[in-house]
Amino acid sequence: MQKNSMKNMRINGEVQRELSNIIRSEVKDPRIAPMTSVVAVEVAPDLKTCKAYISVFGDEEAQNNTIKGLNSAEGYIRHALAKSINLRNTPEIRFILDQSIEYGVNMSKKIDEVIGQEES
Template identity: 70%
Template sequence: MRKNSIKNVRINAEVQRELSNIIRNEVKDPRIHMLTSVVSVIVAPDLKTCKAYISVLGSTEEGEATVAGLKSAEGFIRSQLAKNLNLRNTPQIQFILDQSIEYGVNMTRKIEELAEEERHEED
């Protein structure tokens, strides 16, 4: 199976959808922030491993605590994933904190500040 085959893209989407549902509805760890979203999921072609990119709307400490909570609940999440998806192998999940959304918001804010400064200089 090629890395970007249609089957692999479909599996990535299904795992992402199920992970989002499991994290939102079934995991009860208080470390996991309420505004946690699964940005993307990359499942290896052999279905043995999975990288889940997690975004948390909040501070960096909240994001790190959320990833720690998800890592401790990995066994439960993996068993729920096996129950909900019919895959030959249930992948071992590696949670990675994705800060690209936060980076984009900060860059947009800086661009707006520079544009505002330039408008004041023209006046």
């Protein structure tokens, strides 16, 4: 199976949807920030591993605590994922902090500052 085949893309979307539901409604770790979202998921073609890109609204401490909380709850999340999705193998999940939204906001602020300085 190719990395970007239709089957793999469909599995990525389904795993992303279910991970979002599990993190939002089932995981009760207080370290996980309430404004946590699953931005993207990449499941390996052999269904053994999965990279979940997580975006957290908050400061750096909240982001680090959320990743630590998700890593400690990985076994439970994997078990819940196995119950909700019927796959041959339930992938081992690696949570990766995605800071692209924060980067975009910072770049937008810098562009606004430069435009404001040129107008002055």
